[in-house]
Amino acid sequence: MKSTFELEVPAAKLAFGRFVVFALLAADALSQIRHAPRYGSGFNVAQLPGLDALGPGRVSYGLCELVLAYAFVLIACGVATRWLVPIAAVIYNWLYFGSQLDSYQHHYLVAMLLIVACFVPWQRPSDGNGALDQPVKSWALRLILVELAIVYLWAAISKIDPLWLNGSALSAQLHGSLRGLIDATIGMHAVAILVPLTELALVLVWARPAWAYLAPLGILFHLGIVWTGLEIGLFAWLMIALYLFVVPDRVYVVAVRVLAPVRTTMTALARMLERRRWIVLAAAVLVGLACASVCRLPGAHLVAVVATVCVIAAGWRSKRLVALAVAHVLALGMWLAIDRTTPIARDYYKFWGGTARRLNDPGTAETAYRHLTEVAPDDASAHFYLGKLLLAHDDTTGLDELHASQRLDRAHARGYIAEAQWLAAHDRLAEAVTAAQAGAAAEPNNAEARSLVTTLIARSHGR
């Protein structure tokens, strides 16, 4: 078996590929947190029959994605891979197979790849003496490439369909600048034929002799898919990252040689830090907790505290304490960076509140919108819905929320209408008329606001 299936690659290739692929997976895991409110609504259909009851809920889904993101960064840094890859594989497979709500095909691919990745020697031998040009043998790495080949094979077969081959399926899905370029050059029909042919060529991705040709072809192919702007998450980027295992070995051997001075400097720095290992750990714990404390992702504080305890416990015995400490800070720093540069936290609470509202669960919706107003105080909708929910049980602080919504969204009448309706229902007709008139002035075309003004004025005159 060893002579036919095992793949021998430089340790640098394994280390670089590991870093990029798992860092991407960490980003993907964090981006999924916004979808957590879909889960746990009391109804579930699992990917596999009989597992419906085992699907994740909203809280468990969010926490697991945070744990995955944390673990993936540690794996990317080459820390505790023999423990963390199997743990991540179990969690990931549970989240994916637990519910059909996850319909990303690349998540199925990642679920499969993580199972195989449990058997890749990610840390050896580069975690020891740092011999990055040393060859590493792995049957699992070959199996990862075979899995990619199977994906390409079936993707090509699926396109033997008249609606694909005549270009109409592609045409219906492609928009933007790439669409314009194709229409102006070779046409959709030609691309529809070229795509399955390219996929068929990429089936040979598992065979080393083809790497020199398939690495540029595959990377360009997936960059083209990125360019389409299709809503497929990080699928195309993940595929490009996986091509790091297909780039010919000599590229890595040369890179190791060229970057040798940098590596020497880094090794010297690591040795220096190793002498102050407890100070490094203390700093990592403090910086990590600081990052987590200002991270707005739900459950971040809890997971960060548990992670910190694990890091301290593991650091006690770890020979690679500095690497562990750096990876810990990077993981929690990534949470914070992604939280502060994307609307994930805002989306989470918005979707949670919207779901609870539609499913007639006002208590939960109120909690969600209260969080949303804290995370996004400039969100007019959050104040509007929170105001309505509070006023529904005559909590007059709801009026403050409606006023906030009116200040933030001066072009719409809904905040004023809600206020006017509540005031009118509570015999405060004069105030209600004023609010309704303000609504009609804010949005003159709003028929409901105009009609409310008329009705309320008639009511006040009738008294």
Added chain:
Amino acid sequence: MPVLASARAFFGTWRGRFITVFVLVQLLLPLRYYVHHRDPHDERFAWRMFSPMRMVQCVPQLTLAGSPVDLRGEFHEAWYEIAARGRFGVVEAMGAELCKRHPDQRLEAGLACTYLDGSQRSYGGYNICAVPQL
């Protein structure tokens, strides 16, 4: 026979058996879509990226004792979207859930789908509490 000996050695290890099972499952599982499926819209595990079938637009319709059910008020929006992709399993599970919530009532479930080529097809249209599959 060095090939046979090599194959025997391969299957003699847990790695060899794991690789064989993994590759076979991954190679054969997509066949399920082409050979044995009752739901043409369910392309899971078949690696049908950007397929024409993905462009199908369906309207799931459930009527309880003659009145249409507001599915978005009963199930999360995301489940409605999956049902609108025509996935039988999800529409059937929605039906089963509603049958549980409203026992002894007639619940008609149907799916009206429009395909990329403009063709249309309807599925179901009968009491899903009595016949649980579309």
